[in-house]
Amino acid sequence: MLSRVADAIYWLNRYIERAENVARFVDVNITLTLDLPVATQAQSQGSPLVLELQWEPLVLVTGDLNLFHQRYGTATSQQVIEFLTFDRDYPNSILSCLCAARENARSIREILSTEVWQEVNSFYHLVQEAAGRPQDLDLNHFFLQVKRASHTFAGVMDATMTRGEAWHFGQMGRFLERADKTSRILDVKYFILLPSVQFVGTALDEVQWMALLKSASAYEMYRKQGGHRITPQGVAKFLVLSREFPRSIHFCLTQVEESLRRITGTPAGDWRWPVERTIGRLRSDLDYQIIDDLIQAGLHEYIDGLQRNLNAFDQEVFKTFFSLQSVA
Amino acid sequence: MKLADYDPGDFYDELFAGPGQPRPGADLLVRRIDSFPPGELTRRQQAAQAALMQLGVTFNVYGDSQGAERVWPFDILPRIVTAQEWERLERGLKQRIHVLNLFLSDIYGEQKILKDGVIPREVITSAKGFLQPCVGLQPPHGIWCHITGTDLVRDRQGDWFVLEDNLRVPSGVSYVLENRRVMKSTFPQVFQMLPIQPVDDYPSHLLETLLHLVPSYLSDPTVVVLTPGVYNSAYFEHTFLAQQMGVELVEGRDLTVADGYLQMRTTRGLKRVDVIYRRLDDDFVDPLVFRPDSLLGVPGLMEVYRPGRVALANALGTGVADDKVVYAYVPRMVRYYLGEDPIIPNVPTYLCWEEQDRRYVLEHLDQLVVKAANESGGYGMLMGQTATPTERADFAQRIEANPRNYIAQPTLALSRVPTIIGEGFEGRHVDLRPYVLYGKEIYVHPGGLTRVALKKGSLVVNSSQGGGSKDTWVLTQ
Numbered sequence: 154m155l156s157r158v159a160d161a162i163y164w165l166n167r168y169i170e171r172a173e174n175v176a177r178f179v180d181v182n183i184t185l186t187l188d189l190p191v192a193t194q195a196q197s198q199g200s201p202l203v204l205e206l207q208w209e210p211l212v213l214v215t216g217d218l219n220l221f222h223q224r225y226g227t228a229t230s231q232q233v234i235e236f237l238t239f240d241r242d243y244p245n246s247i248l249s250c251l252c253a254a255r256e257n258a259r260s261i262r263e264i265l266s267t268e269v270w271q272e273v274n275s276f277y278h279l280v281q282e283a284a285g286r287p288q289d290l291d292l293n294h295f296f297l298q299v300k301r302a303s304h305t306f307a308g309v310m311d312a313t314m315t316r317g318e319a320w321h322f323g324q325m326g327r328f329l330e331r332a333d334k335t336s337r338i339l340d341v342k343y344f345i346l347l348p349s350v351q352f353v354g355t356a357l358d359e360v361q362w363m364a365l366l367k368s369a370s371a372y373e374m375y376r377k378q379g380g381h382r383i384t385p386q387g388v389a390k391f392l393v394l395s396r397e398f399p400r401s402i403h404f405c406l407t408q409v410e411e412s413l414r415r416i417t418g419t420p421a422g423d424w425r426w427p428v429e430r431t432i433g434r435l436r437s438d439l440d441y442q443i444i445d446d447l448i449q450a451g452l453h454e455y456i457d458g459l460q461r462n463l464n465a466f467d468q469e470v471f472k473t474f475f476s477l478q479s480v481a
Numbered sequence: 482m483k484l485a486d487y488d489p490g491d492f493y494d495e496l497f498a499g500p501g502q503p504r505p506g507a508d509l510l511v512r513r514i515d516s517f518p519p520g521e522l523t524r525r526q527q528a529a530q531a532a533l534m535q536l537g538v539t540f541n542v543y544g545d546s547q548g549a550e551r552v553w554p555f556d557i558l559p560r561i562v563t564a565q566e567w568e569r570l571e572r573g574l575k576q577r578i579h580v581l582n583l584f585l586s587d588i589y590g591e592q593k594i595l596k597d598g599v600i601p602r603e604v605i606t607s608a609k610g611f612l613q614p615c616v617g618l619q620p621p622h623g624i625w626c627h628i629t630g631t632d633l634v635r636d637r638q639g640d641w642f643v644l645e646d647n648l649r650v651p652s653g654v655s656y657v658l659e660n661r662r663v664m665k666s667t668f669p670q671v672f673q674m675l676p677i678q679p680v681d682d683y684p685s686h687l688l689e690t691l692l693h694l695v696p697s698y699l700s701d702p703t704v705v706v707l708t709p710g711v712y713n714s715a716y717f718e719h720t721f722l723a724q725q726m727g728v729e730l731v732e733g734r735d736l737t738v739a740d741g742y743l744q745m746r747t748t749r750g751l752k753r754v755d756v757i758y759r760r761l762d763d764d765f766v767d768p769l770v771f772r773p774d775s776l777l778g779v780p781g782l783m784e785v786y787r788p789g790r791v792a793l794a795n796a797l798g799t800g801v802a803d804d805k806v807v808y809a810y811v812p813r814m815v816r817y818y819l820g821e822d823p824i825i826p827n828v829p830t831y832l833c834w835e836e837q838d839r840r841y842v843l844e845h846l847d848q849l850v851v852k853a854a855n856e857s858g859g860y861g862m863l864m865g866q867t868a869t870p871t872e873r874a875d876f877a878q879r880i881e882a883n884p885r886n887y888i889a890q891p892t893l894a895l896s897r898v899p900t901i902i903g904e905g906f907e908g909r910h911v912d913l914r915p916y917v918l919y920g921k922e923i924y925v926h927p928g929g930l931t932r933v934a935l936k937k938g939s940l941v942v943n944s945s946q947g948g949g950s951k952d953t954w955v956l957t958q
Contacts, residue, residue, distance in 0.1 A: 155735050156746045259537075260711050262720035263730045267536075274537045318748060416748070474748045 158264055159322045160475040161257040165273070166310075166326035168254035172247045172280075173303035174334040175215070175237050178368040180296035182211050185364040186230065208233040214334075214341045215245055234292070239284040247299060251280040266313035269306070276302040321412040325470070328412070332405035333463050335369055339392050340456040342368075343385065362388055369400050389452055390444035402459070406436040409466075416474075428469035435462050482905040483515045484558075490908055493639040493896040495560045506561050506675070506956050513671050514558075522557075526901055529557050529663045538659045539717055554949030555660060556900045557667050560911060560931040561954045570633070570641065570915065571925045573824035576815065578629055578917050581646060581802050583818045585625035589615050589798055599817045600810045607885055608807055609855045610649075610800025612763060614770050614783060620796040621694045627794035628690070628758070629917045630654070630930075633825065635896035642828045642893070644912065646808060648799040650760050653930040654683060654916050655718035656950050658725075661928075664952045676957040678927035683916070684725035690920035691726075691756045694792035702755040704728045705745065707736075709761050709777045714945070719760050733761075738781035743791040756792045763797050805854040805888045806832055833880050833887040842889040843880065846873045849889040850940075851880070864940065866892050895940055898951060900933060910934045912942050913953065928953040 186207050209228040212221045220243070225232045240246040244253070255277040262270055279302060283295050307327070314320045342365040362383045366372040375383070375391050378398075395401035410432045414421065417429060424430045447455050489497040496507040503511045514522060534552050562570075587594050588605060595602045605611050630651025632644040661680050665672055688704070695702040708719035710732050723730035735745050736754065744751040759766065765775040767782040785791050801807060809830040815823045831838040831849070842849060846865045853861035863876040880887045897908035915929030931951040932942035942948040 154748055155729055155731065156748055157732065157735050158729075159748045256711065259716070259720070261730075262537075262717075263706075263724035263728075267724075270537060271535055275535065278534075322748075 154264075154318045156475045158261045159318065160471075161261045162264065162319050163322045163326035163470070163475075165254050165257040165261070166323040167330040168250040168257065169273070169276070169303050169306050170327045170330040171245060171334070172250035172254070173300055174331070174338075175245070175247050175250070176296040176299035176303075177370060178211060178214060178338060179234060179237050180293065180300075181364050181368040182207060183230070183234075183292065184367075185360065210341045212236065214337045216337065217243070217245060235287070238295075239287055248280055248284050251277045261319075264319050266309075268309045268313045272302070272306045272309045276306060316415075318416055321415045322474075324412040325409050325416075328405040328408040329463060329467065331400055332402045332409070333460065335392055335400050335402055335405065336456045336459055336463075338365065338368055339389060340453060343389065343452055359383055366391075371398060371400060374398050386444060386448060389448065393447065393452075394439060394442060394444060403436070403439040406432065406439065410436050426469075426473050428466065428473045431462060431466045431469055435459070435466075484511045484899065484906055485515050487899050487906045487908075489897065489899075491637075492894055492908060492910075493635055493637055494908060495562075495635075495896055495898045495911065496558070497899070504561070504563075506563055506954075509674055510559070510561070510668070510671055513668065522901065523904070525667050526557050529555055529667050532663045532666070533659065536659060536662075537717065538656065553656060553944055554935060555663070556909075556933060556935075556949055556951050557664065558899055558901060558906070559664065559952040559954045560898045560913070561956065562913075562928075564956050564958050567927065567955045569824065573641075573643075574631055574915060574917050574925050575923045576819070576821065576824050577631065577643065577646070577811065578626060578919055578923050580811070580815050580818050581629075581648060582623075582625050582919065584802060584814050585648075585796070585799060586623050587818075588801060589618055594814065594817055597817070599813055600807070604804075604806055604810070605801065608801050608804040610763070610798070610802070610804050612771075612798040612801070615796075615798035618787065618796065618798065619789075621696070621789065621792055624694075624919050625796040626799050626802075627694075627796075627919050628687070629919070630914045631917060633913045633915065634828070634893055637894040637896075639896065641825050643811070643825050644828055645805075646802060646811070647914070648795060648802050649762060650795070651914070651916070652715035652718050652760075653914055653932075653950075654926070655721040657916070657926075657928055657930050657953070658683060659721070660950060660952045675954070678955045678957055680926065680928045683926050684722065686918050686920075686924055686926065687722065687758075688726045688728070690918045690924075691758055691794055693920040694756050694794060696789075699755060703745075703753060704756040704758070705731045705754050707731055707733070707757050707759040707761055709733075709765070713760070715760065722758070733775075733777045733779050736779040736782075738779060738785055741785065741790065743779065743782060743785050754791060756794065758794050763800055766793075766797060803855075805830070805852055806834070806885065809888060828890045828893065831889040833884040833889065838889075839880065839884055842887075843877055846877060848892060850892050851876055851887055851889045854886045854888060860945075862941075864892070892940070895934075898931070898933065900935070900951075902937075907937070909937075910940050910942070911951065927955040 208230050209218070211233055212218050212228060215237070221228065221236055225236060236243055236246065238247045241248060243249060255273055258265060258270060258273040279298060283290055310320070310323060342361070362385065363372055366375050366383070366388060369392055371391060375388070378391065391398060391401065393402050396403060398404060413429060413432060417426060419425050419429055424433055485501055485503070487497060488500045496504060498504050530552065533555055539552055584594065594600055595605060626648045628651065630647045630653060632647060634642050634644045636642065657680055691704050692702065704726070705728055706719055706723040708716060708730055710716070713719070720730055729745065731745055737744055737746065737751070739751055743754045745754050761777055764772045766778045767780060768775045768778055769780050770783040786793060786797070809827065809832055812823045812827055815821055831842050833839045833842055842851070849865045851863040851865065856862070863872060865873065895910040895912065898911050899906040900909040911931050911933045913929050913931055916926040918924045918926070931953045932948050933951050934940055934942045934947070935949045936947050939947065
């Protein structure tokens with residue numbers, strides 16, 4: 154298929170997935186702040202400290218904290234929500250993601266099934282329409298709609314697209330984005346929350362960890378996997394190593410590698426392109442990993458390395474498939 | 482208000498012969514609509530518009546800072562063309578396309594028509610669309626204009642005229658197909674009862690037309706649609722046609738000339754392209770030969786096009802016949818090449834570069850429509866009747882400064898079709914653009930795009946100037 158088209162369907166899926174993730178963790182955070190007695194107290198005393206504690210990590214997850222500070226200064230709920238949902242100048246806001254997703258979809262309409270195009274189109278109109286009236290918007294309902302639209306998009310892709318190259322480039326984009334977001338959520342929460350000694354083991358602590366699971370849509374599935382208590386270690390294990398949970402890093406990388414192999418035709422256990430080697434090493438490392446070792450060696454360091462590798466992978470995908478140089 | 486009470490006024494109306502008198506074929510529709518409970522028609526109109534929005538059937542407006550796409554206003558009252566009328570139009574269009582094609586072959590070949598003095602040589606050499614690099618070109622099967630969208634209009638008496646030929650890259654056919662899709666869910670019962678010719682097979686005919694350009698020894702040819710990109714006003718249509726034909730939609734940057742062939746960049750390396758349905762103007766196709774500033778085309782394309790290593794539809798150079806001065810000579814071409822009279826006449830046209838015509842035009846500016854010879858889309862036009870004295874004076878100056886570039890035509894009282902305006906029905910002026918394909922033979926697609934000027938009294942139907950569209954029903958009996 155055309156390199157430009159492969160590029161566009163890859164990014165279409167990444168942007169939709171990104172929008173969903175942003176919606177999910179903003180939503181969880183709103184709900185969470187409502188539950189915090191500490192926050193209520195601090196708020197009534199006029200202290201910004203706890204509020205900041207709640208909202209700044211959200212921006213940290215996106216990796217764009219510096220940009221946020223430049224544009225908005227300190228993090229208040231309202232500003233963070235505006236930044237992450239409707240800021241047209243912030244390229245990773247939900248609105249910007251949908252504009253970019255639709256622009257990509259528009260440039261490859263003939264590749265997409267009509268149903269997929271319609272879904273992207275109405276998703277875009279949904280967000281555009283909401284962005285036009287932020288004052289009287291029911292945020293909770295809006296984020297629900299965004300998540301649902303993203304799921305519908307994935308479902309319609311699944312139900313109407315042939316499993317050709319286009320599909321696999323799309324899958325690669327979606328799961329790469331998802332692995333990246335899950336790792337960021339885990340990283341930020343783990344290292345923002347854990348060192349705050351005064352919270353460890355308290356009811357608040359448990360609420361926070363539940364929130365972390367919920368922002369990865371993982372809470373119910375975590376509970377179901379065998380009655381585990383919610384512990385930092387258990388959460389990390391679930392989000393990094395689960396072989397079955399569709400948002401865990403291991404699961405996502407396995408999907409990315411699978412789609413890549415379908416595209417290149419290289420058999421498992423072998424590699425021809427550097428891009429295959431990068432993902433193969435990342436995934437196989439997780440195959441044999443245990444969470445105790447990861448935590449001992451430093452989960453933050455691991456995630457840092459993972460993100461560097463995911464970026465390298467993205468660059469290699471670009472070089473291998475999207476940027477064919479003219480030989481004329 | 483009942484549609485049956487509609488008054489066509491002092492115009493030819495496509496649905497009504499007189500007040501309360503639907504034409505044959507229209508009576509069934511009128512009865513159906515009048516049987517709706519109050520509000521139902523409005524509801525269906527809104528549903529149709531919403532469906533088009535959902536389908537993403539939009540166009541881009543140039544010069545709109547929002548860069549926004551809009552849904553083209555669609556009116557659910559159709560235009561109906563009877564079988565007899567259509568039979569004549571079909572013959573007329575075939576005749577005209579045949580002749581224009583002979584003309585293009587001639588003009589880029591032996592130029593007999595110039596040597597015989599039927600058309601003055603300077604008309605051709607001064608036409609912006611006449612491309613010197615195309616002289617001597619021999620496109621496959623001698624076909625130049627594979628896809629045409631001829632603009633037809635009717636006057637107060639109901640007589641048909643050709644207004645423009647549109648031999649370059651006519652657009653709009655996607656609306657014909659999408660409008661029909663929406664109409665079938667708007668008036669399902671009427672479709673069951675009226676013998677309306679289907680339009681859905683256009684993409685198949687188009688693909689056949691394009692495949693006809695492939696040399697027979699190529700067993701697995703690659704056909705592509707070349708678009709200027711997402712910001713083009715007709716981008717929706719480009720994607721639509723590529724999708725319906727199941728071929729790749731490419732941009733100039735996807736293509737390159739390598740190893741003596743045109744190739745596209747794919748995830749598995751370069752792949753040869755055999756036929757391009759190009760939706761890019763001649764000027765932009767190859768920056769090495771035409772506009773050097775074009776980023777939309779493919780450098781070196783002409784060099785592989787000329788020896789026939791890739792085919793283009795339409796062929797390069799067809800724009801010469803879109804020049805409105807050349808248009809004025811089409812009836813003479815018909816007589817010259819075929820020895821026949823034109824079945825569908827031209828709109829009478831005054832050529833400003835001829836002394837006598839120019840004087841007449843300048844004296845009657847308030848009654849005429851003046852058009853620049855090389856513009857389209859409703860740009861560069863003066864509607865004399867409604868223009869202000871300043872605008873007329875401005876055009877008079879332009880005509881004097883460059884008479885070759887202007888023609889004038891009488892203001893036609895275009896035919897009308899009842900249109901939903903607010904809660905009632907009012908007549909609005911329309912034109913008709915049928916699409917003609919030239920492959921193995923000439924095929925006229927049954928229907929075409931009916932464009933409607935939604936502003937009261939307006940005669941300008943272009944989408945960029947407040948026009949909308951309607952479905953066109955061609956009856957089989």
